[in-house]
Amino acid sequence: MKPHLLIAPWKGDKRYTAIAKRAAQLKKAGQNNEAIVVAIRAEFGVPFEPQRLRDTPQPFAVFGSIGVGADIEPPALQQLELALRLPIAVRGALMPDAHPGYALPIGGVFAAHNAVSPSMVGVDIGCRMHLSIFDEDVDQFARNRVALLGDLRATTVFGAGGARKRPADHDILDDARWQLTSQLRGLHDKAINQLGTSGSATTSPSWLSARHCCQTRLAVLCRSASAAC
Numbered sequence: 001m002k003p004h005l006l007i008a009p010w011k012g013d014k015r016y017t018a019i020a021k022r023a024a025q026l027k028k029a030g031q032n033n034e035a036i037v038v039a040i041r042a043e044f045g046v047p048f049e050p051q052r053l054r055d056t057p058q059p060f061a062v063f064g065s066i067g068v069g070a071d072i073e074p075p076a077l078q079q080l081e082l083a084l085r086l087p088i089a090v091r092g093a094l095m096p097d098a099h100p101g102y103a104l105p106i107g108g109v110f111a112a113h114n115a116v117s118p119s120m121v122g123v124d125i126g127c128r129m130h131l132s133i134f135d136e137d138v139d140q141f142a143r144n145r146v147a148l149l150g151d152l153r154a155t156t157v158f159g160a161g162g163a164r165k166r167p168a169d170h171d172i173l174d175d176a177r178w179q180l181t182s183q184l185r186g187l188h189d190k191a192i193n194q195l196g197t198s199g200s201a202t203t204s205p206s207w208l209s210a211r212h213c214c215q216t217r218l219a220v221l222c223r224s225a226s227a228a229c
Contacts, residue, residue: 003027006036009047019044057084057092064096071096076105083108088115136218152220157194168195 003023010019019040026036060080064071076098083104084092090111098107103119110120141148173195178188 001033003036006033007040010040010044013044013048015044051087053085054087054089055085057081058089060084060092060094062094064094064098066094072098072107073100075100076108079105080108080110083110083120086112088112088117131219131221133217133219138216138218141218167192170195 003026004020007016007019007023010016013019022043023036023040026039031039057080062072062077066072066074066077068074072094076094079100080092080094080098083089090113092111093109094105095107095109098105100106101108103117104110110117112120168191173188173192178184178191
């Protein structure tokens with residue numbers, strides 16, 4: 001049998017070229033097929049065997065209702081169920097604002113066993129919902145609504161395509177590490193525009209009244225689906 005057929009189980013291994021070279025050397029030295037395979041296993045280890053998806057997803061919790069017009073979009077549930085069929089999956093969850101992402105729904109939670117999955121962290125590093133409760137009553141906000149909204153617009157940015165009117169000023173922007181790679185250099189201008197904002201994707205603030213410590217207080221709920229700094 002030709003050497004490349006003997007080492008077929010190692011195809012896909014990043015050391016395949018070295019494995020093929022070694023198998024050819026052993027063949028040329030007069031080793032039989034069985035001896036070649038034994039030697040390759042001893043030097044390079046057993047071939048990697050891809051793991052299969054589970055037939056059913058691991059346990060998960062859902063915080064909210066699922067359906068068209070409900071809290072959670074059905075495709076987000078399907079995406080989480082697929083992710084939880086991975087061999088590394090332990091359990092998961094869907095938050096009330098979950099919607100489809102890339103490897104995992106945005107608003108999805110994935111617990112893995114002895115593994116790290118960068119793709120499940122995703123690109124929306126700053127994606128969040130944040131509730132701020134102020135020591136102000138709702139009536140006072142109503143009286144100063146225009147001025148307060150003006151302050152909000154003047155100090156941050158919401159919405160697709162949003163960017164600062166003035167460049168951000170922070171020591172992190174002067175860090176020499178921005179020049180280490182072309183990718184970082186290309187992101188520097190974006191960081192200048194987005195630092196301290198709610199990013200440039202789907203973002204929105206909502207003014208609410210919140211019951212806190214037996215009192216009704218003013219609250220602002222901000223949702224950002226962007227990798228804002």
